[in-house]
Amino acid sequence: MSDLPATTGSSSQDVSTHGLFIGGAFRPARAGATMPVVAPATGQVIAHVADADAGDVDEAVASARRAFEAPEWRGMSVRTRARLVNKLADVMEANLESLYQLETLNNGRPLRETRAQLARVPDLFRYNAALAMARRDGVIPVEGDYHAFTNRTPVGVVANIAPFNHPLLIACRNLAPTFASGCTTVVKPSELTPLTTLALAKLFAEAGLPPGVFNVVTGLGAAAGKALSEHPDINKLVLTGGTEAGRSAGAAAARNFARQTLELGGKTPVIVFDDYDVDQAVNYAAFGAFVGAGQTCVCAARHIVHRRVYDEFVSKLARKADSLVVGDPFDPRTQMGPVISQRQRQRVLDYVRIGVSEGASLVAGGLVPEELRSSGGFYVRPTVFADVRPDMRVAREEVFGPFTVVIPFDTEEEALAIANGSEYGLAAAVRTRDVARAHRVARDLQAGIVWVNDHHRVDAASPWGGVKLSGIGREFGQEAFDGYFDTKAVMVNMGNAAFDWFDAAQSDARLN
Numbered sequence: 001m002s003d004l005p006a007t008t009g010s011s012s013q014d015v016s017t018h019g020l021f022i023g024g025a026f027r028p029a030r031a032g033a034t035m036p037v038v039a040p041a042t043g044q045v046i047a048h049v050a051d052a053d054a055g056d057v058d059e060a061v062a063s064a065r066r067a068f069e070a071p072e073w074r075g076m077s078v079r080t081r082a083r084l085v086n087k088l089a090d091v092m093e094a095n096l097e098s099l100y101q102l103e104t105l106n107n108g109r110p111l112r113e114t115r116a117q118l119a120r121v122p123d124l125f126r127y128n129a130a131l132a133m134a135r136r137d138g139v140i141p142v143e144g145d146y147h148a149f150t151n152r153t154p155v156g157v158v159a160n161i162a163p164f165n166h167p168l169l170i171a172c173r174n175l176a177p178t179f180a181s182g183c184t185t186v187v188k189p190s191e192l193t194p195l196t197t198l199a200l201a202k203l204f205a206e207a208g209l210p211p212g213v214f215n216v217v218t219g220l221g222a223a224a225g226k227a228l229s230e231h232p233d234i235n236k237l238v239l240t241g242g243t244e245a246g247r248s249a250g251a252a253a254a255r256n257f258a259r260q261t262l263e264l265g266g267k268t269p270v271i272v273f274d275d276y277d278v279d280q281a282v283n284y285a286a287f288g289a290f291v292g293a294g295q296t297c298v299c300a301a302r303h304i305v306h307r308r309v310y311d312e313f314v315s316k317l318a319r320k321a322d323s324l325v326v327g328d329p330f331d332p333r334t335q336m337g338p339v340i341s342q343r344q345r346q347r348v349l350d351y352v353r354i355g356v357s358e359g360a361s362l363v364a365g366g367l368v369p370e371e372l373r374s375s376g377g378f379y380v381r382p383t384v385f386a387d388v389r390p391d392m393r394v395a396r397e398e399v400f401g402p403f404t405v406v407i408p409f410d411t412e413e414e415a416l417a418i419a420n421g422s423e424y425g426l427a428a429a430v431r432t433r434d435v436a437r438a439h440r441v442a443r444d445l446q447a448g449i450v451w452v453n454d455h456h457r458v459d460a461a462s463p464w465g466g467v468k469l470s471g472i473g474r475e476f477g478q479e480a481f482d483g484y485f486d487t488k489a490v491m492v493n494m495g496n497a498a499f500d501w502f503d504a505a506q507s508d509a510r511l512n
Helices: 054-069 078-094 096-107 111-118 122-134 167-181 195-206 221-229 243-254 278-294 307-323 342-357 412-420 435-444 477-482
Strands: 016-018 020-022 025-027 034-038 045-050 146-154 157-161 184-188 214-216 236-240 259-263 268-272 300-306 361-364 383-386 403-409 427-431 449-452 485-493
Touching: 020 054, 020 195, 045 195, 054 157, 054 184, 054 214, 054 221, 078 096, 078 122, 078 167, 078 195, 096 111, 096 167, 096 195, 111 167, 122 167, 122 477, 157 167, 157 221, 167 184, 167 195, 167 477, 184 221, 195 214, 221 243, 236 243, 243 259, 268 278, 268 412, 278 300, 278 307, 278 403, 278 427, 300 307, 300 412, 307 361, 307 383, 307 403, 342 361, 342 383, 342 403, 403 412, 412 435, 427 435, 435 449
Parallel strands: 016 045, 157 184, 157 236, 184 214, 236 259, 268 300, 268 427, 300 403, 383 403, 427 449
Antiparallel strands: 020 025, 020 214, 034 045, 146 485, 361 383
């Protein structure tokens, strides 16, 4: 059984089997079950991974619990832990090229995209190591001869359920505060894209991360993911996925009162005002809608465009979408790769039919590229619909593919009503050169993240998360780091006055 996935390109014929990573070592699933991992660019099996059951999840959680309570980890000083987390960043950075190759092979994003995204991931660890070093507990001014302060302790075992679209980035944005805070974790990567998470576990173990601090269970969400989210010995659930998955997992974790951070679905609105350069707006629209083949929760799914520039915007966006080169993610000429699976491609094509049936105008894409039909990969052209009403399904439901719609508006109030008229509230964007309008609209948009004249910009220090059905809690930033601690309030009586509550002479004593 291989203990590290191969890192060759999409033409590789090597198919190896990878176990669960529990207690610092790889091992098979208890029942010996495995499942295939498929390259979305070719449809070929590139690996097999262990298919964990509830018993395997029990062992992984027990391993994380032992590590959390072991003196080697629990007793580690903040400075020593920060140095270790910085070392993990260095080790990851030294192995980025192989991780780029493996992630592109496994999830189909063009290599250029993968490099651009993962190159900054090591800084997530450095940022959280710095937060650990800079952490200060608060002193609380209170009445009387008392010294009151807070003391923070790591919450314990973190269940980390990661999706297929950004496997390593999303796993690491939670691994970094987990390790820096002193927690331990069990990660359940998507069954579609587990390979880079397994590779990272091996690299971090070799870098000196104590056994059991980082465990990986591979398997189906309905089995391994369910067992992990409802496990009675987890203290925190972190999940990125669809809203229904978050609803189910969140309800299961809530039964054990585990705290939660859930980043869920989205239907990102982009409001384009008529004072903004149309060509620039189109370039941002193509980037926001089609990067990652549109498989992001912040995909620019609804372009709400002022009627004065609407026709020009639609025409230019359609031409831009038609011009994008779709193909092999390892080919440097490729601008958009495949979607993750045949099922996901069919979902996109189903929504094309829905849009047409609703009376919207298909102005670009909506089909499988003819030249790629025999590739075995899961390709679909970037798709744009115009003449869309806000009440149409294609304007309300998350597609999770290279699919965007364009809706006209006349007034700022109308644009905001359309943008906010959604059950989702993860991200939103505004295109305008009017500074006052930009601040006003950003304030009034119902979203956890707003970009003005940009899209998909993130930073380790900037909180990330949604409102409404897009989830709860925040990742990145001080807000995320603080979420890995319990806060203990300590109040010390510094006086020597006699105390007897039941003494009649102290009838005027304060109760609290």
